[in-house]
Amino acid sequence: MSQSDLIVAKFGGTSVADFDAMNRSADVVLADASVRLVVLSASAGITNLLVALAEGKQLEERAYHLDEIRRIQYAIIDRLQQPDVIREEIDRMIENIATLSETSALATSTALTDELVSHGELMSTLLFVEILRERKQAAEWFDVRKVMRTNDRFGRAEPDVAQLKELAASQLQPRLGEALIITQGFIGSESKGRTTTLGRGGSDYTAALLGEALNAKRIDIWTDVPGIYTTDPRIVPAAKRIDEITFEEAAEMATFGAKVLHPATILPAVRSDIPVFVGSSKDPAAGGTMVRENTANPPLFRALALRRRQTLLTLHSLNMLHARGFLAEVFNILARHNISVDLITTSEVSVALTLDTTGSTSTGDSLLTQALLTELSSLCRVEVEENLALVALIGNELSTACGVGKKVFGVMEQFNLRLICYGASIHNLCFLVPGDDAEQVIRTLHNSLFE
Ligand code: ADP
Ligand code: ASP
């Protein structure tokens, strides 16, 4: 098979949640001979349990979490025809998890967290290989850490695309003709061989990176919804499926919180112009969304996205008046603390900004450390507001069209708009609202702009 015939298929947590889900995903894989490389998430719920263990639990809670992990994975093993060998392998993994979580309870670290959480993907891929073998398919388990080299920013590691390409060509490419290759999303390894992770939801990104490295003709993201919708269908059941969307629009949606794609997924796809398909493994016949470079007639309003748990910092300083370099100093401090700024607005004597918390395994609020606050406070008065939500309207030519403000804000009168960003991109308009109002804001806006 030539490389350009290759499809990389990724299945998310719900698509490998249990025995039946794994078999449905196997059906999807086997329905298309071009699918030679399969990237999997951990079975639904496992990563959350592992992250909780990495936070350092006491003995009793540890036992509870370990039992839950065992229960989820055993439910799959128990339905295999020949469960014994794989049960031993999974038991070894769970023993590792137990040892690592015991260590976490004494002293936790980001490197240890990544090592611990990687076991979710290691287990789901072992189980899926077994499912395929029972269906008489030649399938081979591949440890993605052999090729997915990253830096050592544990919890949110960045891949080395050039090394990945080289290693994929020598280690993965030759195997693709021989068997279906089943590998892990989300995890990688740094130069010393320690396990890293690409951030929560990172398996989508893995699939796109591998697709790019192997010059695939398409990347298929199989999840629990049949495509990308005008907004999260869990919030608005009337949301409509978008049949075709551009890379730029999809990237904006993902960046601004549409969980259906990890924010970085589109980067490799755009770089190498590889279309991305999003569909439901529960209902592949329902079709899905195709993400590609161009689509016919991109509309003014495309979709609404929501990002919860946003923290707003407002920095006040009279010294800012007519002064130079104040913002530079603020950004310097934030950069030293490894924080990137998300939204920003300014006035004469103050600047309001949100911290970018997407994707990492650490929680949003933990970015705001005491050390950071102390340093900022030496420069200016700092006000912190938590539990805000970022609502983003994604579209085309938004900043050059007339009447956008009226259409959007005209229906927002019962809500407090805490901050508005508009004009930096033709593709989005976004604002902060109190977290408790977020879903109502989305429903109201969706109703007026999309229904
Ligand atoms: P997976 O585990 O397969 O990666 P995720 O839970 O990460 O799945 O992503 C799928 C979920 O994304 C859906 O169940 C849906 O609730 C949510 N979602 C958010 N915004 C959208 C959107 N615009 N279109 C479709 N799904 C969305
Ligand atoms: N299992 C990881 C998570 O839950 C990665 C993924 O599912 O994409 O975040």
Ligand code: MG
């Ligand atoms: Mg996901």
